[in-house]
Amino acid sequence: MPEMVDQIFVICKHWLLGFAPAGVQPIFSALLSVVPVLVVFPLLFAITTVLERKGLGRIQNRYGPNRVGPCGFFQPIADAIKSLAKEDVVPDTADRVAHFLAPLLLVAAAFLAYAVLPIGRNMVVANLNAGVLFFFAVGSMVELAVFMAGWASRSKYSLLGAMRAIAQMISYEVPLVLASVVVIMAAGSLSTVAIVNAQASYTGIWPHWFVFTPWGFAGFVLFMIAATAESNRSPFDLPEGESEIIAGYYIEYSGFKFALFFLGEYLGMFATSGMAITLFLGGWAAPFSFLTWIPSYVWFFAKLLTLIAGFIWIRGTLPRLRMDQLMNFAWKFMLPMTLLNIFTAGVWHFTPAGYARWLVCVALVVAPFLLLSRGLQQEKKYGMRSYRFAE
Amino acid sequence: MLGEGILKGLAETARNFLGSYVSKDRLTTVQFPEERLPHIEAARSFPFLVYDGEDWQQGMRCVSCLICEKECPPKCIFIEKSKDKKPDAIGKPQFYPVAFNIDVSVCMSCQICVEVCPFDAIKMDIEFELSTNDRFGGLLWNKERLAKPNTYYGEIHPTEAAAVDAQLAEERAKLEAKAKLAAEAKAATVAAPPAQPLRETSEPTEGSGA
Ligand code: SF4
Ligand code: SF4
Numbered sequence: 330m331p332e333m334v335d336q337i338f339v340i341c342k343h344w345l346l347g348f349a350p351a352g353v354q355p356i357f358s359a360l361l362s363v364v365p366v367l368v369v370f371p372l373l374f375a376i377t378t379v380l381e382r383k384g385l386g387r388i389q390n391r392y393g394p395n396r397v398g399p400c401g402f403f404q405p406i407a408d409a410i411k412s413l414a415k416e417d418v419v420p421d422t423a424d425r426v427a428h429f430l431a432p433l434l435l436v437a438a439a440f441l442a443y444a445v446l447p448i449g450r451n452m453v454v455a456n457l458n459a460g461v462l463f464f465f466a467v468g469s470m471v472e473l474a475v476f477m478a479g480w481a482s483r484s485k486y487s488l489l490g491a492m493r494a495i496a497q498m499i500s501y502e503v504p505l506v507l508a509s510v511v512v513i514m515a516a517g518s519l520s521t522v523a524i525v526n527a528q529a530s531y532t533g534i535w536p537h538w539f540v541f542t543p544w545g546f547a548g549f550v551l552f553m554i555a556a557t558a559e560s561n562r563s564p565f566d567l568p569e570g571e572s573e574i575i576a577g578y579y580i581e582y583s584g585f586k587f588a589l590f591f592l593g594e595y596l597g598m599f600a601t602s603g604m605a606i607t608l609f610l611g612g613w614a615a616p617f618s619f620l621t622w623i624p625s626y627v628w629f630f631a632k633l634l635t636l637i638a639g640f641i642w643i644r645g646t647l648p649r650l651r652m653d654q655l656m657n658f659a660w661k662f663m664l665p666m667t668l669l670n671i672f673t674a675g676v677w678h679f680t681p682a683g684y685a686r687w688l689v690c691v692a693l694v695v696a697p698f699l700l701l702s703r704g705l706q707q708e709k710k711y712g713m714r715s716y717r718f719a720e
Numbered sequence: 721m722l723g724e725g726i727l728k729g730l731a732e733t734a735r736n737f738l739g740s741y742v743s744k745d746r747l748t749t750v751q752f753p754e755e756r757l758p759h760i761e762a763a764r765s766f767p768f769l770v771y772d773g774e775d776w777q778q779g780m781r782c783v784s785c786l787i788c789e790k791e792c793p794p795k796c797i798f799i800e801k802s803k804d805k806k807p808d809a810i811g812k813p814q815f816y817p818v819a820f821n822i823d824v825s826v827c828m829s830c831q832i833c834v835e836v837c838p839f840d841a842i843k844m845d846i847e848f849e850l851s852t853n854d855r856f857g858g859l860l861w862n863k864e865r866l867a868k869p870n871t872y873y874g875e876i877h878p879t880e881a882a883a884v885d886a887q888l889a890e891e892r893a894k895l896e897a898k899a900k901l902a903a904e905a906k907a908a909t910v911a912a913p914p915a916q917p918l919r920e921t922s923e924p925t926e927g928s929g930a
Contacts, residue, residue: 388733390746645737646729662722702722 331622338365338626339451362454366443373633374595375405381641388645408588415584420482423581427481431474432582432589438470439596445521446603449613449626453522460521461513464604465506468559471597472498475568475578478590482581490577493652494568497558500659501565505555505601507667511548511674512539512608521604525612534618538611543690544674547698549609551667553639556601558659560594562640564647567655602636603629662701669697761877764844766824767833769866772809776867781841783814788833788842796826797833809839810892822866824850825859840884846876 333340342361349357379394379402386393394401419428444467445460447453457463472495479491513519516527528538539545558565569577579590606612610632613625650658673693680686740746750757771779784801800819808814833842845868852858874881 384737387737387740390736390740390748392747392749392751642730642733642737646733647726699721705722 331624335450335624335626337624338449359454366448366454367440370440370443370596370599371592373599373630374592375409377595377599377637378408378591379404380637381644384638384641385645388642412585412588417584417586418581420484420581422483424481424483427477428581429586431478431481432579432586432593434477435471435474435593436589436596438467438474439593439600441467441470442597442600443603446600447522447525447607447612448603448629449624452613452626456520456522459519461509461519461524461604461608464521464600465502465509468597468601469498469502471559471593474593478582479578482578484581486574486576486580487578490568490570490574490580493570493574494561494578496652497561497565497567497655497659500656501555501558501663504551504659504663504667505559507664507671508548508552508555509604509608510667510671511544514671514674514678515539515545521607521612525607525614528611529614531618536611536614536616536618538609538614538616540609540611542677543687543694544670544677545609547666547670547673547694549605551663551670552605552609553636555663556598556605557640557643558655559601560598562594562598563644564650565655566649567652570649572649598640599633599637602633602640605636606632657705662705665701666697669693759846759876761879763846764829764831765848765850766827766829766845766861767822767831767842767866768845768868769820769863770841770843770870770873771867772870776864776869778806779809779869780816780863780867781809781839782817782820782837783808783839783841784817784820785815785838787836787838791832791836792827793830793832794826794828796823797821798823809841809888810895812895817863820863820866821860823860825855840888843873843877843880 342358345361346354346358382404383393383395383401394404397403397407419425442464444454445457445464475494475498476491479487479489479494482488512524516524518524518527528536530537535541540549561568567577569579574580579587582590606629613629615621615623615625615628673690676693677686677690680689736746770781771777772781773779784799786799786801789795789797789799798819798821799817802816802818804815805813806816808816829844831844834844870881870885874885
């Protein structure tokens with residue numbers, strides 16, 4: 330029976346597929362896989378916006394939205410109606426075509442990334458054998474969309490925001506990919522399905538998730554930091570920086586295009602979180618062997634919501650970084666850490682299992698962390714500022 | 721160590737998050753339409769015109785001296801002066817405004833009109849729920865919309881109003897005493913000259929009325 334519940338969506342799809350004539354079956358099959366993704370994740374976006382606003386409110390000792398519907402949970406509907414009803418303003422000097430295409434491209438790129446995420450057992454839109462590679466390739470399309478938006482708007486703030494976004498996203502793409510290399514090394518495959526399968530076994534009740542190894546833990550933390558930066562979320566929200574460049578690259582967007590940017594950003598965040606789950610947290614696998622009767626997709630979404638809660642928590646806690654801090658962090662900390670982490674994973678792989686291996690690998694993670702963080706903290710001591718003319 | 725401060729911060733926000741569900745004191749938000757705070761005496765929104773007694777037209781204190789119109793920085797007051805006169809707050813015959821309009825969409829609540837009015841005729845209101853679905857006509861307030869009784873003024877700004885009332889009463893008493901003196905003098909010498917201007921402050925009124 331649990332087997333049946335677990336596979337219910339797969340069975341439904343096959344049953345529905347039976348009605349289609351043989352000629353259109355491939356297209357129909359693709360549609361049946363894609364449409365649920367197109368429905369579920371925007372819904373998750375709607376729920377996340379209201380949960381985020383409520384969570385941030387509570388973190389700041391406020392109520393958050395509590396007017397529309399029961400406990401304010403219909404707020405996203407009100408927001409959607411509002412953004413649909415708003416006037417769509419395009420600046421006179423804007424490049425109309427690029428201006429129009431940018432939000433669409435952003436959302437399309439964000440959706441494409443879901444193609445390789447295994448949402449449950451046997452539930453993946455496309456099982457590519459280079460799935461991880463595809464994911465990161467599609468992820469970098471977001472940068473193109475962002476720069477299109479910033480450039481096409483012909484506004485200083487947009488352009489500044491877009492430049493910041495490009496600098497940030499390219500800088501953090503490197504550690505993002507390098508952090509996931511360790512998993513590819515361990516699983517020996519680029520296919521997301523194979524990676525999840527590699528983690529879906531148990532010793533006693535404990536799962537074999539990669540996050541429960543020294544290099545996996547370090548990789549997970551580094552991946553999440555880079556993912557935060559990739560999805561432009563606080564404390565890496567410099568490209569948007571409401572308080573300095575107003576909204577960055579999407580300042581010249583209004584109405585539904587603005588909402589699309591929001592949607593794209595959140596979809597990107599969910600996708601990278603989903604990737605983190607797939608790579609490090611065992612994908613749809615249950616955390617304990619005695620919990621395997623709960624359907625796999627439930628576990629995936631439970632993990633996703635946990636990571637989203639983490640994102641919200643971080644957003645409510647940390648202030649925005651400065652541009653130089655951001656870059657220093659990427660190139661002086663994240664990059665060496667991820668490179669050393671690959672080395673650690675290699676050491677782990679080639680030493681026999683046992684306590685010695687743990688000790689060596691933990692040391693290999695902690696020592697560079699301490700050294701590199703010391704390097705980051707060495708700041709120049711500035712003396713009193715002296716003025717030449719204003720004394 | 722790197723990350724220590726981040727953990728501390730996360731603990732603090734987690735405390736806030738959980739605490740806000742446990743203790744009500746943490747949530748300082750006032751759920752506005754249902755809950756309201758008592759108004760603060762120093763609050764101000766837009767100006768209104770004070771009148772004494774029952775009849776807002778008879779009791780209007782404004783003597784149409786146009787000072788506020790000239791001083792208003794965004795020039796949102798429009799006054800049309802009357803041709804005839806009626807007794808003002810202290811009983812002297814004065815001009816009155818035939819029209820007195822304030823465009824509250826322009827008014828910036830600076831209170832300068834209140835500061836400069838020598839007749840305590842214009843004061844700041846505290847009403848703030850003023851939305852209207854006509855953004856032109858609905859925000860241009862005429863004399864009738866602006867007129868509010870002195871009792872209302874006493875309610876919203878008690879200390880200020882008490883001081884104003886005391887001063888006006890004193891002036892009224894002075895005027896009465898003078899009138900009495902003048903009547904006595906008139907009785908003494910049958911051919912007495914007509915009454916002189918009684919107050920220094922009324923000089924600019926006559927000047928600007930020309
Ligand atoms: S409060 Fe200021 S802006 Fe408003 S009417 Fe008076 S002087 Fe003018
Ligand atoms: S200054 Fe006072 S008396 Fe003069 S016109 Fe303005 S409100 Fe009326």
